[in-house]
Amino acid sequence: MLRQTSLHAPAAVLAAVLTGVSPLTPLLHAQAPAPAAPKAPPAPTAQAAATSPTAPKPAAAAKAAPKAKAAAPSDGGWPRTYATASQATVTLYEPQVASWENQKHAVMHFAVGYATKDGATRALGTLRVEAETSVSIDERLVNFSDWKITRSNFPDLAPEKVQAVVAEVAAAVPHEDRVIALDRVLAYVDKSQVIPRNIEGVKADPPVVFHSTSVAVLVNLDGDPVWTPVKGTDLEFAVNTNWDLFRVKAASQFYLRHDLSWYVASDLKGPWKVVSKLPTSFSALPADDNWKDVREAMPPRPPASGRAPTVFVSTTPAELIVLQGEPRYLAVPGTGLLWVSNTESDVFRLGKAGAFYYLVAGRWFSAPSLDGPWTFATPTLPPDFGKIPESHDRSRVLASVPGTAQAAEAVLLAQVPQTARVSKTEIKAPEVQYQGEPKFEAVEKTTVARAVNTDKDIIKVGDRYYMCYEGVWFGADAPTGPWAVTGEVPKAIYEIPASSPSYNVTHVTVVEDDNDAVVFATAAAYTGLMVAWGCAVWGTGYYYPPYVWYGGGYPYYRPYYPTYGYSAWYNPYSGTYGRGAAVYGPYGGAGVGARYNPRTGTYARGAAAYGPYGARGVASAYNPRTGTYGATRQGSNVYGSWGRTGVQRGDQWATTSRYTNNMTGTTTRVGQGSGGGEFVSRNTPGPGGGAIARTGSGDVYAGRDGNVYRRDDGGWQKYDGSGNWSGVEGPTTAQREQAKTNAQNRAASGSGSSQVSQLNSDARARAQGANRTAQADAARARSGSYGAGTRSYGGSYGGARSMGGARGGGRRR
Secondary structure (H helix, E strand, O other): OOOOOOOOOOOOOOOOOOOOOOOOOOOOOOOOOOOOOOOOOOOOOOOOOOOOOOOOOOOHHOOOOOOOOOOOOOOOOOOOOEEEOOOEEEEEOOEEEEEEEOOEEEEEEEEEEEEEEOOOOOOEEEEEEEEEEEEEEEOOEEEEEEEEEEEEOOOOHHHHHHHHHHHHHHHHOOHHEEEEEEHHHHHHOOHHHHHOOOOOOOOOOOOEEEEEEEEEEEEEEEEEEEEEEOOOOEEEEEEOOOOOOEHHHOOEEEEEEEOOOEEEEEOOOOOEEEOOOOHHHHOOOOOOOOHHHHHOOOOOOOOOOOOOOOOEEOOOOOOEEOOOOOOOOEOOOOOEEEEEHHHHHEEEEEEOOOEEEEEOOOOEEEOOOOOOEEEHHHHHHOHHHHHOOOOOOOOHHHHHHHOOOOHHHHHHHHOEEEEEEEEEEOOOOOOOOOOOOOEEEEEOOOOOOEEEOOEEEEEOOOOEEEEEEEEEEEEEOOOOOOOOOOOOHHHHHHHOOOOOOOOHHHEEEEEEOOOOOEEEEEEEHOOOOOEOOOEEEEOOOOOOOEEEOOOOOOEEEEOOOOOOOOOOOOOOOOOOOOOOHHHHHOOOOOOOOOOOOOOEEEEEEEEEHHOOOOOHOOOOOOOOOEOOOOOOOEEEEEEOOOOOOOOEEEOOOHHHHHHHHHHHHOOOOOOOOOOOOOEEEEOOOOOOOOOOOOOOOOOOEEOOOOEEEEEEOOEEEEEEOOOOOEEEOOOOOHHHHHHHHHHHOOOOOOOOHHHHHHHHHHHHHHHHHHHHHHHHHHHHHHHHHOOOOOOOOOOOOOOOOOOOOOOOOOOOO
C-alpha cells in the first residue's frame, strides 16, 4: 500500500578541535597536488611543555610524526598544516567562531603560523574571516565558502609583507578542506541569541498513556481495524497497524504475532493467551516476501517468560510506559528530581511524593500518578529540569527543557534548511494515481483544496494543481498532469494550517528560480520536526484520520503520520527524532505496516514494504513521517532519493569531497591538539607540510584584539613577536563568574568580559566541541549513523535503544 511522503574565494580553513586523548588516522579531505613531484614532508612532534612557539619552524626541520592511534574525527581534526605554492608551510589552528548568523554567515578568528622553506621567515599571526556556510545535518559537518579575510595581524612581519603572506596562506587551503564538525561550531554559538521561531498551531493534547510493571506491548490501530482478506484463505489481516494482526472471521478469533510467539484472543481488548498451534489456514499464506516474517514464526515458539505479555490495544494514538517492576528511583544530582531508572521511557518525579513527568514526542506531560490523568507541562516545568547534569544517563531530555542551551541548539538545528538545485528538464515527476476519480476537499481557513484519494501531496489552487514530492514542487493544468518542476508556488498554499494533513508542504519553499532550475529549501518541519514552546518537538500534535476507500476488491487505506504511537525521542547527536522501543511493533508506527499497490489492487506489507528489520523489531533509521527505513546513511537527506542527475543537493560537498580526497591519497600526520600537545600536518605533494609553531599543549588561540595567545600553566600569554611572550593579567572574580555564564551559552562576541574571559570561554568551547564531536563519532562508529542509542550529552549511550532519526525524511532505503 502506498503511503504519503511527502566556492570561490581564497581562504584559510575553518577547523575542528583535536581531543588530547584522541589521535588521528589519515584524513580524508584532500589537497590539490602541487606542481612538484609527490614527496612526503616531515611532520612535527610535540615539544616539551616548557617549549614555546617562539617562531614557526620550516617544514624541513620538523621531525617525524607519531603514528596515529585512533580514528580521525569526522572533520579531520586540528591544527592543520599545508604547503603553499612557494613551498612555505602554513599551520592553521582551530578557529574560534564568533558568530553564526541564521546558520548562513559566520565570523571566525583563528591563529596562523607561517614559515618559508628556508626558514628565513617565520611568523605567528591571526586572521578574522567571514564566510557563507552550508550545513550537512546527516554528516554533521559545516562547509564555509566565499571567504573574506577582513583583518590580519602578524607582528613578526613588516607591514608591506603582511598582505602577500595573507594571500599565500589563503591560497594554500583547498576548497574541500573548508569544513568543520557541526558540534564544534555549536559549542561556540551563543545559545542565548537563538530565537525559536515557534510554529503556530502546534498542539499538545496528551495521548492515551498506558503503563505496565511487567512485559507489555502496545498495538496501535489507526482508527477502527481495516480488515483485508488474505487470498486463498479464511484469514484477514489489519492493514492499519504495524503489527501482524489477523482475524479468523468464522471463528471470531484474533491472532497476534510478537517475535516468534503468537497470542490469541476473542476480543481485541483481551485477554490474550499464548497459542502453541495456529489454525491450518496460516499454512496457506502466500509464499512471497509479504509473509516471510510470519512464516518464519511458524510454528509458534513459546515466549521466554512462558506467558503472554500484557497487550494494550488502542484505536487512537497512544504511548506505553513499561517498567521492570515497581518504579525504581535514582536521585538526579543537584536537583530535587528523581529519575525512574527501570524504564526505557523518559520519566521523572518531583520528589518522593510529587508529580510524575513524562517526556514523549518532545512534549512533557505531568500526572499525580502513572495512572494519570496526564496534562501538558512543558511551559510549567519546575526549574530543576534545567539543572539535570549533562553527564546524566538521560541528559538528552535537556533538549526538551525550554531555556536550556541544549533546547536552543535543537531549535537551531531544526531551523537549518536542506537545499537542492533541481533541473527543470532532467527531473521527471512521480506517477500519480487516484482511487477512482480525483477527489479534492477544501482546506479549512484557506482558498485551496487537497487531494485525498492519492498518496501524493497535491494541492488545487484555482484551476491549477501543485504537487510537492520529496522536497520538489511540480505544477500541472490537470490533476493527472503532465507535471513539470515549477518555481512558481502560490502564496495561498503557505496558508495551510497545522490542522491539515498537507501542512508539511508549507515548509518547502523556493529560494531561486531561473530558466534552467529551481533551488528549493526544506525545513525540518517538512518531515515532522517542529519548533514549539522553545523546543524541537515531533509532529503537529493533531490526529489526522486516515482516508479509507472501499471502491475496489481491497479497501484503499491512506494513513497520515501521527505525533504519538512510537515513543518518539530526540537524539542530541543527530538533531533528529526517531522511533523508540520494539514494544510498539515490528514495522514502524501504526498505519505503516502495509503499502497498497493501485496497479494490482493488493498490499505489500511487513518487512517487504518497510525494510529488512521487521521481524527482529529493530527500529534503525526509521522516519515516522515518511514511514521509511535506512540501513545506512546514504541518501538520508530529503533530496537523497532523487539521485544526482538533475538534482544538486546543497550538502553534496559533504560526501563528494571526502570521496575525492580519499582517492588522491592525501594523508594526515598527527600531532597534539587541545590538552595534549599534538597537531596535524598534511602529507601533501611537495616539500612543504611540516611543523610551524608548537607548544606543549597545542593550545594556541586568536584573540578578538587580533593578537595570538597561548595557554600556559593555567594562565594566558600573549605573543609579542620575535619569539617573545608576555603574561596576561587574569580576570577579576566578577569576570570569572561572567565567564561561567558565557561558557553555558558559548558566547562568541565576548561583550562585557575581558580578553582573558573571552579566551577562557573559547577554550571551554573548544574542549566541549572536541568532546561532543568524539561522542558523535563514537555513536556513528557503533551503528554506521549518528542515531544509535544516544541518551546523554555526556557520552552515556545506554545501548538499549536504536534509532536513526526522522529529520532527513525522503525515501530512506
